[in-house]
Amino acid sequence: MDIQQKIAKLDWAAITQSMNDKGYASIPGVLLSEVCDELIANYSSPDIYRKTIVMEHHGYGQGQYKYFNYPLPPIVQQLREAVYPNIAPIANSWMQVLGIDTRFPESFAGLNELCHQHNQLRPTPLILKYQQGGYNALHQDLYGDIYFPMQLVICLSEPGEDFDGGEFVLVEQRPRMQSRPMVLTPRKGDMLLFTTNFRPVMGSRGYYRVNMRHGVSEVTKGERYTLGIIFHDAA
Numbered sequence: 267m268d269i270q271q272k273i274a275k276l277d278w279a280a281i282t283q284s285m286n287d288k289g290y291a292s293i294p295g296v297l298l299s300e301v302c303d304e305l306i307a308n309y310s311s312p313d314i315y316r317k318t319i320v321m322e323h324h325g326y327g328q329g330q331y332k333y334f335n336y337p338l339p340p341i342v343q344q345l346r347e348a349v350y351p352n353i354a355p356i357a358n359s360w361m362q363v364l365g366i367d368t369r370f371p372e373s374f375a376g377l378n379e380l381c382h383q384h385n386q387l388r389p390t391p392l393i394l395k396y397q398q399g400g401y402n403a404l405h406q407d408l409y410g411d412i413y414f415p416m417q418l419v420i421c422l423s424e425p426g427e428d429f430d431g432g433e434f435v436l437v438e439q440r441p442r443m444q445s446r447p448m449v450l451t452p453r454k455g456d457m458l459l460f461t462t463n464f465r466p467v468m469g470s471r472g473y474y475r476v477n478m479r480h481g482v483s484e485v486t487k488g489e490r491y492t493l494g495i496i497f498h499d500a501a
């Protein structure tokens with residue numbers, strides 16, 4: 267089964283419900299171990315990335331990441347194209363209930379074209395590498411006027427084997443309430459889909475915006491690699 271078929275067969279009704287209720291969804295076993303290993307091995311390929319970021323130079327945490335260049339590796343392009351049409355309806359329902367006029371195209375090609383029309387031309391999918399002491403400060407990945415409200419990350423390393431610590435952290439900031447932390451521990455090949463900036467939550471006076479940020483706790487041992495897929499391109 268190829269990755270498109272695998273993505274198509276996921277329980278999108280359950281994923282939609284989890285996104286609406288919790289702001290994230292855990293989807294185990296999306297990438298085979300060999301595919302994870304190949305992505306890690308290609309971290310040192312000189313030609314497939316457009317930029318390397320050393321996180322401590324920017325106050326982003328400790329570790330580094332590389333943005334892929336176009337053309338994206340097939341697996342990355344396929345994941346963007348296969349996941350997007352299943353979550354565009356979630357994004358559109360979020361915009362609708364929040365009274366925001368934005369509507370996202372049905373297909374990934376449509377979103378990509380919209381980004382390019384707004385001069386957001388640079389690809390945002392990336393590989394992140396954390397070594398002992400590495401972490402990722404809480405943040406949101408917004409790269410221009412056009413931003414899709416969900417993104418995904420796939421863990422490429424095995425917790426407890428390749429690394430310790432390095433939990434994926436989500437913090438939900440609710441208006442006039444204290445923030446809610448969520449800690450997730452994806453295994454090698456598992457995918458997490460999560461809210462990039464905000465989602466609607468029903469309150470006594472209708473829907474309100476709940477803001478979300480994500481990050482990674484300290485890697486206490488070994489090396490942790492992840493593949494991050496953001497759907498909008500960067501200005």
Ligand SMILES: O=C(O)CCC(=O)C(=O)O
Binds near residue numbers: 402419495
């Ligand atoms: O390494 C992680 O789990 C987080 C990666 C991240 O911040 C992202 O993909 O946007």
Ligand SMILES: [Fe+2]
Binds near residue numbers: 405406407480494
């Ligand atoms: Fe991020």
